[in-house]
Amino acid sequence: MAKADSLQGSMDLLVLKILSRRPGLHGYAIMTAIQDISGEVLRVEEGSLYPALHRMEEAGWIRAEWITKDTGRRARLYELTAAGKKQLGAEESRWQAVTLAVNRVLREA
Amino acid sequence: MSLWKRMANVVRGERLNREIDEELESHIEEAIAHGRDPVEARRAFGSALRHREGSRDVRLIAWLESLRADSVFGWRQLNKTKITSAAAILSLALGIGASTAGFRLIDALLLRPLPVANAERLHVIAFEGTGPNGKMTYDSCSYPMFRQMRADVKEQAELIAVSYADRLDLTYGSDQEMEREYVQFISGWMFSAFGVKPAVGRLFSADDDGEPGAHAYAVLSHDYWTRRFGKDPAVVGRTVRIGETPYQIIGVAEKRFTGTETGTSIGIFLPMAMKNPQTLESWNNFWMRTFIQLKPGVAVEPVQERLRATFHAIQEERVKTFLTLTPQQKELFFKEKLLVDTAAAGRSNLQRDYKRPLGILAVLVALVLLIVCANVANLMTAQAAARAREMALRVAIGAGRWRLVQLVLVESSLRAFLAAILGGLFAWWAAPCVAGMINPPDDPARLSLPADWRVFGFVAMLSAGVTLLFGLAPALKASAVRPASALKGGENLVVRGRLMHVLVAVQVAFCFLVLFVAGLFVATFDRLTHETTGFSAERVLNLEAVTHQAQPPAFWEQVEEHLREVPEVESVAMTTWPLMSGESWVGEISIGGAAPSDVLTDLLAVSPGWMEEMRIPFLDGRDFRREETYPNAAIVNQAFANQFFRGEDPVGKRFEMVASSGGRSSVEIAGFVKDARSRDNLRLPIRPTAYVPFSAVDAAGTPQLRGRGTFVVRTHSANPLALASLLRQEVPRARPEFYVNNIRTQAEINLARTFRERLLAVLGLFFAGVALLLGGVGVYGVLHYSVLQRKREIGIRIAVGAQVGVIARLVTVDAFLMVVIGAVAGLAVGMVSLRFIESLFYQVRATDWTMMAFPWAVVLLTALAAAIAPVMRAVRIDPVEMLRAE
Numbered sequence: 001m002a003k004a005d006s007l008q009g010s011m012d013l014l015v016l017k018i019l020s021r022r023p024g025l026h027g028y029a030i031m032t033a034i035q036d037i038s039g040e041v042l043r044v045e046e047g048s049l050y051p052a053l054h055r056m057e058e059a060g061w062i063r064a065e066w067i068t069k070d071t072g073r074r075a076r077l078y079e080l081t082a083a084g085k086k087q088l089g090a091e092e093s094r095w096q097a098v099t100l101a102v103n104r105v106l107r108e109a
Numbered sequence: 110m111s112l113w114k115r116m117a118n119v120v121r122g123e124r125l126n127r128e129i130d131e132e133l134e135s136h137i138e139e140a141i142a143h144g145r146d147p148v149e150a151r152r153a154f155g156s157a158l159r160h161r162e163g164s165r166d167v168r169l170i171a172w173l174e175s176l177r178a179d180s181v182f183g184w185r186q187l188n189k190t191k192i193t194s195a196a197a198i199l200s201l202a203l204g205i206g207a208s209t210a211g212f213r214l215i216d217a218l219l220l221r222p223l224p225v226a227n228a229e230r231l232h233v234i235a236f237e238g239t240g241p242n243g244k245m246t247y248d249s250c251s252y253p254m255f256r257q258m259r260a261d262v263k264e265q266a267e268l269i270a271v272s273y274a275d276r277l278d279l280t281y282g283s284d285q286e287m288e289r290e291y292v293q294f295i296s297g298w299m300f301s302a303f304g305v306k307p308a309v310g311r312l313f314s315a316d317d318d319g320e321p322g323a324h325a326y327a328v329l330s331h332d333y334w335t336r337r338f339g340k341d342p343a344v345v346g347r348t349v350r351i352g353e354t355p356y357q358i359i360g361v362a363e364k365r366f367t368g369t370e371t372g373t374s375i376g377i378f379l380p381m382a383m384k385n386p387q388t389l390e391s392w393n394n395f396w397m398r399t400f401i402q403l404k405p406g407v408a409v410e411p412v413q414e415r416l417r418a419t420f421h422a423i424q425e426e427r428v429k430t431f432l433t434l435t436p437q438q439k440e441l442f443f444k445e446k447l448l449v450d451t452a453a454a455g456r457s458n459l460q461r462d463y464k465r466p467l468g469i470l471a472v473l474v475a476l477v478l479l480i481v482c483a484n485v486a487n488l489m490t491a492q493a494a495a496r497a498r499e500m501a502l503r504v505a506i507g508a509g510r511w512r513l514v515q516l517v518l519v520e521s522s523l524r525a526f527l528a529a530i531l532g533g534l535f536a537w538w539a540a541p542c543v544a545g546m547i548n549p550p551d552d553p554a555r556l557s558l559p560a561d562w563r564v565f566g567f568v569a570m571l572s573a574g575v576t577l578l579f580g581l582a583p584a585l586k587a588s589a590v591r592p593a594s595a596l597k598g599g600e601n602l603v604v605r606g607r608l609m610h611v612l613v614a615v616q617v618a619f620c621f622l623v624l625f626v627a628g629l630f631v632a633t634f635d636r637l638t639h640e641t642t643g644f645s646a647e648r649v650l651n652l653e654a655v656t657h658q659a660q661p662p663a664f665w666e667q668v669e670e671h672l673r674e675v676p677e678v679e680s681v682a683m684t685t686w687p688l689m690s691g692e693s694w695v696g697e698i699s700i701g702g703a704a705p706s707d708v709l710t711d712l713l714a715v716s717p718g719w720m721e722e723m724r725i726p727f728l729d730g731r732d733f734r735r736e737e738t739y740p741n742a743a744i745v746n747q748a749f750a751n752q753f754f755r756g757e758d759p760v761g762k763r764f765e766m767v768a769s770s771g772g773r774s775s776v777e778i779a780g781f782v783k784d785a786r787s788r789d790n791l792r793l794p795i796r797p798t799a800y801v802p803f804s805a806v807d808a809a810g811t812p813q814l815r816g817r818g819t820f821v822v823r824t825h826s827a828n829p830l831a832l833a834s835l836l837r838q839e840v841p842r843a844r845p846e847f848y849v850n851n852i853r854t855q856a857e858i859n860l861a862r863t864f865r866e867r868l869l870a871v872l873g874l875f876f877a878g879v880a881l882l883l884g885g886v887g888v889y890g891v892l893h894y895s896v897l898q899r900k901r902e903i904g905i906r907i908a909v910g911a912q913v914g915v916i917a918r919l920v921t922v923d924a925f926l927m928v929v930i931g932a933v934a935g936l937a938v939g940m941v942s943l944r945f946i947e948s949l950f951y952q953v954r955a956t957d958w959t960m961m962a963f964p965w966a967v968v969l970l971t972a973l974a975a976a977i978a979p980v981m982r983a984v985r986i987d988p989v990e991m992l993r994a995e
Contacts, residue, residue, distance in 0.1 A: 054129075074131060
């Protein structure tokens with residue numbers, strides 16, 4: 001099973017994309033969403049998720065908010081910022097370009 | 110996340126940790142809630158601590174965080190060693206404070222640009238010539254000279270005439286309400302050239318400075334307006350009478366501008382054209398400075414060349430009017446060279462007089478600061494020895510070398526920072542205090558001493574420099590620690606001890622220098638104040654009086670008579686100005702019709718009884734009689750007899766006074782008195798002096814009117830000032846035309862002659878005391894440390910029967926060797942460098958053995974005193990206890 005962060009740089013793209021569709025997810029939900037949607041193909045290593053989230057928060061692409069859940073526990077929910085939307089666009093087109101290039105190599109080599 | 114937030118996170122590190130932990134914890138909870146096995150979930154998640162570190166570093170600034178941690182640790186470290194830390198911080202504070210105070214003074218007097226437009230383009234004309242005491246420079250010009258120069262460089266520069274600031278009598282009402290203020294004549298275009306704006310009213314323009322005597326207008330300075338009128342805008346339009354001329358006040362200059370004479374705050378500006386016409390027209394009356402404001406893009410050199418040519422042409426013309434010049438004098442006259450000096454910081458005599466003393470002050474301060482640094486470095490090295498294990502442990506558990514350097518440097522900066530705050534406070538107090546000692550209290554130097562970015566920047570740079578100076582060596586030392594040997598306890602102590610000893614030698618050398626210089630200044634002051642004046646200043650009060658219009662001698666005598674009636678008055682006499690007040694009148698004399706002599710004679714008009722009142726004893730002859738008038742009789746001093754009569758008793762002989770017009774009048778010598786000092790320069794020998802009668806007649810025998818003079822009063826009471834206000838009132842009571850514009854005791858005048866020397870002596874002593882204290886602490890610290898280090902060795906030596914003397918020698922010999930080396934080095938540096946400031950000394954030389962012996966003795970005694978405690982400690986070591994403890 002591939003790990004999301006083994007595909008270079010794809011972790012940011014995945015997190016941003018998920019958050020653009022479903023704002024207000026906490027770390028665990030983001031992780032499970034990536035796994036579910038990819039049909040368990042992509043798996044996020046829990047250890048690298050949080051530093052990545054905090055790095056993106058620091059970069060201003062996402063922002064976080066503490067909420068208190070019904071269980072009384074606090075959770076930190078993330079959502080996309082305007083800068084994050086822009087970044088997502090950039091990452092998406094870069095991804096398209098890369099896969100296109102890889103496909104061409106596979107086809108024509 | 111903003112930089113600010115990241116910085117904020119540095120100080121709320123704990124909370125940040127909690128937040129990250131909570132988020133990670135909630136992740137695991139969530140996983141468990143989704144049915145995962147708790148143990149498996151935690152294992153899959155990995156080390157929480159590692160995640161926290163990873164997240165933490167992006168959420169705050171890592172280096173700032175470590176800095177914070179170091180600061181906290183450093184603070185604890187300071188707290189742990191309170192006494193040594195306090196000693197280090199206090200001595201650093203003293204060093205930084207003294208340096209800052211010195212910088213503030215030097216900056217205010219010599220460096221700070223005038224608050225005028227394009228101060229960097231401002232220059233002043235000066236001249237270099239040869240005077241009686243060798244090379245001399247002066248910066249005065251005559252007005253016609255100024256006008257010609259201005260016309261000649263019109264294209265390249267604007268020239269601005271500014272008179273010397275003069276404290277004049279002026280009044281806003283009657284004669285009885287006279288007051289004194291600094292008045293300065295300036296070119297009408299000065300304000301616009303300097304870009305100075307009015308605070309109220311208007312300032313002069315070039316039109317106010319055209320026709321002589323036509324525009325009797327005055328502009329006040331903001332400072333004077335505030336002091337005298339409490340910023341009353343209604344002052345515009347009022348009239349101030351200065352001399353005989355009423356001036357209408359037209360405005361007040363803006364606050365920042367207090368004139369171009371640094372150290373003096375001008376009260377009233379008047380247009381040049383209002384100066385009396387004879388002065389304005391005279392080519393030989395040098396009474397003002399010429400400022401040059403270069404036009405943009407113009408270099409100094411061509412302007413200087415042009416002005417030199419003009420000056421030479423002027424000299425060619427002037428020399429034709431001097432009929433009595435010898436060829437030698439003529440040659441000197443033409444050798445005078447025009448200079449264009451930069452004047453961005455203004456131009457004043459105070460700058461000239463205090464440039465070198467302040468330079469020396471700066472050197473003394475720097476030496477003290479270096480002693481402080483050496484001291485603190487020593488303290489820290491000693492502490493570092495105690496912390497070698499801690500450092501080794503840090504290295505052993507993986508701290509980088511740089512991290513250790515940072516740790517020690519942060520501790521050093523913490524010290525320097527605290528010291529800078531204390532030092533800043535010290536400087537805040539000390540700079541105005543020293544500035545107040547520059548001039549007599551009735552006429553203080555007014556230096557602007559703002560605490561602005563210049564001062565702040567200086568303190569910051571100084572503190573940083575000092576931190577590196579005293580902190581870098583211990584820091585590098587700490588980082589070079591070898592964990593294996595340090596943890597075993599075998600750190601190389603010899604090397605560390607050697608560094609400390611070298612630092613002691615350096616300290617002693619500097620300390621010696623400071624003491625040496627201080628000793629020379631104190632001796633100079635002492636010799637100058639004990640220089641005999643030849644008269645008695647005790648209980649003498651000088652009432653300097655002026656009259657509305659010049660008055661005949663009979664009226665002056667009337668006032669004198671009246672003052673004799675005042676109770677507590679012992680005697681009264683008259684003279685033109687007080688002795689040693691700085692004013693003088695010189696004349697050329699001739700013996701037996703010969704050419705006038707080269708040596709000038711001081712002339713002083715005195716009334717009968719003045720000699721006795723001043724306690725100047727007669728060697729022969731008699732005092733003046735009432736009916737004797739100038740220029741018919743004279744009393745001469747010993748210097749006069751030596752110069753003109755080969756030391757013989759000159760009573761009954763005659764000499765001629767030669768007027769500048771060439772006219773001669775024959776004078777009979779009626780009396781012969783001992784030398785007494787009348788001029789203000791104590792360093793020069795007393796010159797030939799001829800006293801002449803106070804009352805004067807002209808060639809036709811008509812009494813000459815006199816507009817100013819001094820009543821010299823000797824009182825019965827020990828404090829003559831107690832009578833001052835009474836006497837001030839009695840003068841106009843005797844004759845309403847008279848009023849007193851200044852009262853000074855003779856003692857005060859004498860003291861004022863040595864103000865600069867006193868300042869140097871006081872500051873020298875202060876720094877000598879500080880240097881000595883620090884030097885003593887330094888020696889003590891090193892000895893103390895070496896006793897601690899060698900405890901075991903000493904214990905064994907005592908156990909095997911070493912004598913007290915042997916132990917004492919063992920402990921002190923190295924340090925004393927360093928003291929001697931330091932003192933010799935200090936002496937060598939002193940003998941070489943003090944040549945350059947010899948002109949500030951009087952009758953003492955850097956090579957006098959007594960002047961060298963004094964600091965030697967003091968340094969050695971201090972070292973001995975500092976050694977007592979450590980030696981006592983060494984000999985009291987109990988070998989049994991010592992060996993048991995090991």
